[in-house]
Amino acid sequence: MIQLARAPRLVATDLDGTIVRSDETVSPRTMSALKRLAASGVILVGASGRGPRLLDLCRNDIPAADFLVLGQGAFVYECRYDDTVVQLADRSVDGAVLHEALRLVEAEVGPVRALAEPADPDRNITGDPMPDWPWPAVVLEAAPREVAFSGPMVKGYFVSDHHTGPELLVAAQDVLDPDLVTVTESGVGMLEVCPVGVTKAAGIQVVLDKFGIDWSDVLVFGDATNDLSMFNAAGHAVAMPNGHPWVQAAASEIAPAGNNDDGVAQYLEELLELL
Incomplete structure (x- = not known):
């Protein structure tokens, strides 16, 4: 059973090693869970170290995302329903x-x-x-x-x-x-x-400011040390069982399965029953 104390207003998830499997695909089950989450009214953010030249690949991996935070937080994009993308932040x-x-x-x-x-x-x-x-x-x-x-x-x-x-x-x-x-x-x-100052947490902060959301209302998923900034800031952080020990130590709890076995989807499916 998940240990989340209250429903989040925003969910941010890492991509590689978290929702993207070892074969570089995202499963239909994970795609479905993310789509259902976004449809429930929770803001969905994909947060990745991938640079902006991989924007299209990121959109393919998490098409339900309302926002993408790329380049470790340097670039923030709003993904609109008419399939347009608006850049909200750009750091170099x-x-x-x-x-x-x-x-x-x-x-x-x-x-x-x-x-x-x-x-x-x-x-x-x-x-x-x-x-x-x-x-x-x-x-x-x-x-x-x-x-x-x-x-x-x-x-x-x-x-x-x-x-x-x-x-x-x-x-x-x-x-x-x-x-x-x-x-x-x-x-x-x-x-x-x-x-300087570029982290995933800093990129997500751009989205939080847009909606007046506090970090206490944020749920994050991740596996690598570049996820630590958002783990340390979020109200609840879920580490992948395949994640780095530093990340697991900073987590509120561990996902029920790894990225190859729909760990994020399993967690979200249980969360969606509570929304």
Whole structure:
């Protein structure tokens, strides 16, 4: 039985590892539960580390969402019933800031492979070769770092052959100025260096302000350390059983099953009986 004390006014869910299965699909059962939730009047937000160039993919994965928070919170979109999308927030960081962050991280942990995601969607994500890039739909382009890290950026991606994503995160937090950048990782082995103040919680705050909703009326689902900001803010947080230990420790409860077994759908189906 779910441990939720009261019905939420807003539900925010992570995508990869939470509602998206290992085969990169969302099940019909989960799609149905999310659609029913949105139809009940609860505001539904999809919150992902995916950048804005994956907006269409995100809309396909959670078509019932009223809002999408992308790029770790830097971009917020309202998804309207007439199939239009309105951008509500857009944050970027100068490439030179990311390049300096890269220098400091490498001084701390040794060589890493690095990519820069430009704010201009007509520019490819560029930088070092990245053989294990997890998003095949996104085109990468090899380029010298001084070229890659130039102009406004969504974020930088740093990968080490000798350190996990969480290990890189801890090291980066020790050497990077939080007044210049925000660092996180999303469970795929990459450190992500974002504009200062950018978190999923900050992106969701844009939606809360629009409707005058308090965090105590928010329910969130997630699995990776980039979900911690919304877990720490929400009135109720549900971690996936396949989630990172830090996330499970911050959760109000654990979902009844993992992302491959409709854990979020199972939870929402029980919630919908109470609405």
